Amino acid sequence: MYTKKLIHEKMFRDPIHNYIKIEYPLILDLINSKEMQRLRRIRQLGTTSFTFHGAEHSRFTHSLGVYEIARRICEIFNQNYSQKMNPTNGWDSSETLLTLTAALLHDVGHGAYSHTFEKIFDTNHEQITCKIITSPQTEIFQILSKISATFPEQVAQVIQKNYPNPQVTQIISSQIDADRMDYLLRDAYYTGTKYGTFDLSRILRTIHPFKNGIAFKESGMHAVEDYIVSRYQMYWQVYFHPTIRAMEIGLKNLLKLAHDLYPHDSKYFKKTSPALIPFFEDTFQLKDYLDLDDGVLNTYFIEWEKGKHSTLSELAGRFLNRHPLKSVSYTKDSKTLMNELKKCIADAGFDPLYYTEMNSSYDLPYDFYRPETQEIRTQIEILFANGKMKELSSLSPLVAALAGNPQKDSRFYFPKEMLNGNQKFSEILAKFAT
């Protein structure tokens, strides 16, 4: 039977979790599928390595890490808190394989330079993840269907957060899930920063299922608190770093220009960048999406840099050779000055459409359950010995300071050359409050 465990389990070495343990033939086959192997060729953090040069890890390695955290959670639940021991609040052991599968596949729809690519070509990695899982032409679908005819659909439901068992969905997606715990530790490790670290083993020692989800025992509260603070710091020190955003904007403007030029010179793009044609023409199928990876796009950028379209060549060179745009913070008051800056930039010969950007980063580090908000969050529950539960921010003054307190940074991006003696530009820039 395919659901049975492997006779000899496989161990993969991992810098974050030491070992990743593969116990089921299903998981091994999924890892070996074409669609999963493709994730080796897509960087987890896109353009981040232009700023933190160590951050070259792939979406493949993150996916294995999420699987391993989910596996450890299921192991603890199966050993200590199964429904056999506690019918009301226990864990249903028959959900284990589904949970592990959803953890492994949760990011399989990510594409080349995912977030930037999505903005220009209107693709959606979450929808594509579900498409890969439920489309008969993929290897992943074929493998999942060996479990049962409905299994692919169940995996997609977990990833879309509409699977009926909240314990399963919260392991994969909540304010403290296997996904976030892996990417914080992994991104901290590969960027070389020390912000994202927290005591994962302590958190796992205190994780506990209950009827409506997962909770953490009181003895794990400070480890959970530390995780929230680490997450907050990683967002501001790494994910929202102004130079990382500058490289993303440079990439976005490059793709935008190629998209705009395509109708005027389709022959050129058919020759230099054939795999992008279905995206320029908005006729792409799943197969076209799976043909792309970071390497394919980088090869096209090298072609464009050498090519005949001068602005395209210039923007490709800026991206490949790391010439990020510069930026200034703006507030509501200084927003009106932006048009004056853009005029200066246009006078200096840079098309503001491809050389500027107003960019805002926004994050809400943690929030408790608020039914009135647009994006309702599952709050983190702390479980006491008497069986009572309390929401985390009501116990932790540190988390209370971050709860419901959105953090925002708005910046205007412009070419670095504008800082080289353009007096008018400097005068307007000086009016921005610092």
Ligand code: ZN
């Ligand atoms: Zn992920």
